[in-house]
Amino acid sequence: MGDTPFCHRGGVCKAVCGEGFEGLVWREYDPALSRTTEGIQRYVVAPEVTLLSLRDELVKTHGVRCELFPSFDAYDMRIVLPSGKKWAVDMKDHNDSARLGRTMKPFLTVPAWDKAFVVFPQHRKDGDYLNRFKNHWKRAKNEDVRFAQELLRDVRKVVG
DSSP states (O other): OTTOOEEETTSSHHHHHTTOOTTOEEEOOOGGGGOOOHHHIIIIIHHHHHHHHHHHHHHHHHOOEEEESOSTTSOSEEEEOTTSOEEEEEEOOOSOHHHHHHHOOOOOOSSOOSEEEEEEOGGGOSTTHHHHHHHHOOOOTTEEEEEHHHHHHHHHHHHO
16 A cells, blocks of 8 residues: 555544544455564554553543554654643664664654654663663654653653
8 A cells, every 4th residue: 555544444543543534545354454473563563552551641640632643654642731732752662772773763743743752661671771772863853762651750740
């Protein structure tokens, strides 16, 4: 399908992503397409578990609005703060943080955001993981990196 986003009729896209389906191509459901390879599970499916927990905590405890996957393949979550400021979150969970840093591209600017964060799950918090990533990441203006608990702390500071 190239760069055209698609979803399966009766799939979870609408429940997860909301109403933003302009230009979406619908495909008939095929159970064979529901399987992922081991590599895909590691790099795509597993980080989403932490992302969903983070979203739940932000909504329930801090009362902010969170939009999951606000645009096809842009970033994973947009946090809308009470001030109207928007934070973009891209959740990553890789064994080799230096390699990830070398391959990371700047955040897409659509949907719009004021700050953007690459967020790692807490289990990646060891002495060297973050430094290896930062040493190779060519971040753009207003982009930063956090562990999930640090992002929660930052939201708590802003929300009050």
